[in-house]
Amino acid sequence: MKVLFVNDSTSNPNWGDRAASLTLQQMIAAKGGQITHRLTEAALASGSFLWPGPRPTGDGDDAGGGDPAARWLRLATPPAVWKLATRLREGLAAARSGPALPARSDEFAALRRRIMRAPQLCSDLLAAIDAADLVVVHGDGCMVGCGPLPRAILFLCDLIKQEFGKPVILVNHTADFDHPDLLAMAQQVYPQLDDIVYRDPISQQRWQDRWPGRYGADTAFLLEPAPRAAWLPVAGREGYFDIWPDRARFDPARPYICVGGSSIFRITAHPAAIIDDYARLLDHLRGVYPGQIVLTVADGKDQWIFRPLAAKLALPVVGATTPVQQAVDIVGNADAYLGGRWHASIFALRGGVPVIPLSAKTFKMQALAELAGLPAAPFAATALADARHRIAGVLDDYLQQGEILRSRLRDFACAQAALSWTNVAYFDKMA
Numbered sequence: 482m483k484v485l486f487v488n489d490s491t492s493n494p495n496w497g498d499r500a501a502s503l504t505l506q507q508m509i510a511a512k513g514g515q516i517t518h519r520l521t522e523a524a525l526a527s528g529s530f531l532w533p534g535p536r537p538t539g540d541g542d543d544a545g546g547g548d549p550a551a552r553w554l555r556l557a558t559p560p561a562v563w564k565l566a567t568r569l570r571e572g573l574a575a576a577r578s579g580p581a582l583p584a585r586s587d588e589f590a591a592l593r594r595r596i597m598r599a600p601q602l603c604s605d606l607l608a609a610i611d612a613a614d615l616v617v618v619h620g621d622g623c624m625v626g627c628g629p630l631p632r633a634i635l636f637l638c639d640l641i642k643q644e645f646g647k648p649v650i651l652v653n654h655t656a657d658f659d660h661p662d663l664l665a666m667a668q669q670v671y672p673q674l675d676d677i678v679y680r681d682p683i684s685q686q687r688w689q690d691r692w693p694g695r696y697g698a699d700t701a702f703l704l705e706p707a708p709r710a711a712w713l714p715v716a717g718r719e720g721y722f723d724i725w726p727d728r729a730r731f732d733p734a735r736p737y738i739c740v741g742g743s744s745i746f747r748i749t750a751h752p753a754a755i756i757d758d759y760a761r762l763l764d765h766l767r768g769v770y771p772g773q774i775v776l777t778v779a780d781g782k783d784q785w786i787f788r789p790l791a792a793k794l795a796l797p798v799v800g801a802t803t804p805v806q807q808a809v810d811i812v813g814n815a816d817a818y819l820g821g822r823w824h825a826s827i828f829a830l831r832g833g834v835p836v837i838p839l840s841a842k843t844f845k846m847q848a849l850a851e852l853a854g855l856p857a858a859p860f861a862a863t864a865l866a867d868a869r870h871r872i873a874g875v876l877d878d879y880l881q882q883g884e885i886l887r888s889r890l891r892d893f894a895c896a897q898a899a900l901s902w903t904n905v906a907y908f909d910k911m912a
Contacts, residue, residue, distance in 0.1 A: 485610060504703045642673040654680055682696050696903070706814055729799045744822070761865070769873045769877070
């Protein structure tokens, strides 16, 4: 079965984007699907899949094009500067190269007609659609706000259904739709889809009556951390987790907790205040937790917090470009994970590690905590110092529960790994 895979997020250095996309593609292969064409997150977010000729690297808001030098430049550039430069570059490229992504649902039809009347605009894409037996769309955490990535995904689904009539499934995703224009697009597109799989129960509860689908665990639950006995002889070597330019010097044989960032920080305008807020929290945790504290940069946008913190407090920092399985091993063997990153929390739970959730740009952390049977009210990621005593109390409670809690969480995560195959159940229907 030939598959067009839409939103291959391995073009993003984010741990979770890489993990979820890789595992979903493994599932497709296991079901007999042959991915004959991929549309990357980078191409979707930049709109370059609509441009003729050579396509630019980069993806707008997130790093991950094919040029290694460009990726390192992105990692070293302040987010606001990179975003401004990217918008200017994309604006110039779009002006000379092709049509812009629709901003509203009532613009879909006009762009569809333009593409079909002048197929040279995106001949490779149209050929890939025409050749595919099934289109699998990796929704991930995209359906929030009204940026170019969710608009590109929804327009593509509309184009494929309206002009080609191919089966399209949208899987492994959180559906927030907090923006009215994106919601209007979804109202037009979702009823056309052949299968819908939500990765969290809150999305399913919100939209089930309008767009019938089902819950299926995130595909990243497939990734299991290495057992400590096998892991420590390798992981304990000096500098083993140093991924340039970051240093992650800690002893994995000794107790440690992992502290991460949040997707909410991409919209903040007060980096110094957030760094100071984290520093006050970490100073407090150092006084009550006897083990090590390891900073985890699950996304490039967290670097501007954790690199200064690591230097200021002399803490190890595990960088965004760490290989996914190494990240799973580190987080999945910790005493606890404190953060607002969805997939890093899944890595933790897979190893039986309790999660202390922080707020994120959607309700996803609340949904995951509820699903795992943990306290479901995430702490505000922008007010950590104020909550430091309560956070320390939750941490102490988890540590006191010990192996009883860890065993329960491992069993939960193992069951979720089995449930994640729901994302590719449509393959069985087609067969």
